[in-house]
Amino acid sequence: MDIAGAIAGVTAALGLVKELRDINAQLDQAELKLKIADLTTALSDAKLGLVDVAQSLRDKDTEIADLKKLVKYRAENLIDQQGFRYPNKDGKADGLPYCPACEAKGIFIRLAQDRNTPGHPFKCPSCRADYGYNGVVAR
Ligand SMILES: [Zn+2]
Incomplete structure (x- = not known):
């Protein structure tokens, strides 16, 4: 999942929270439980998406560090002609x-x-x- 997917997951969870607020808890116990289950699923999906995003950021940090080393090596040790x-x-x-x-x-x-x-x-x-x-x- 990419960052857009993770954001969509969080947006879905926020939408469910709004629906939960609107439920009359004393009259709609079954609906309340159903919405809480949906919310849990949406938050789990968003969390997995953020884990993927975090890994992607770590991979990019590693790649940037490698490229910085290469640029430094080229500047210090090589001449273009x-x-x-x-x-x-x-x-x-x-x-x-x-x-x-x-x-x-x-x-x-x-x-x-x-x-x-x-x-x-x-x-x-x-x-x-x-x-x-x-x-x-x-x-
Ligand atoms: Zn070659």
Whole structure:
């Protein structure tokens, strides 16, 4: 259940409370018990919805913390140059870049030359993306 579902559950419970207020308790005992049972169900549903919302918020907090770590890591350790991201060595891009495709998935794998292919193109050792024969080494 999402937050809208939880809010709808609370709204339903509040509607039942209003109906309870309108019941003449001495004359309508059966109706009163029925409305209390409905109220209990509505509140239980709303509680379950809020438990789901709380879990979702915890998951988002974890994801935000992970993304903050990644942004900090990138700012402190990487340099962007010519569409690639390189290790930062004394403020300058160094050596071969990280594979952009793998980095998008949060994995930092540097390109390497494929010695088994004629011309030795630069490829990602993980996803095998081919980045061609030149223009990837940091200047
Ligand atoms: Zn890759």
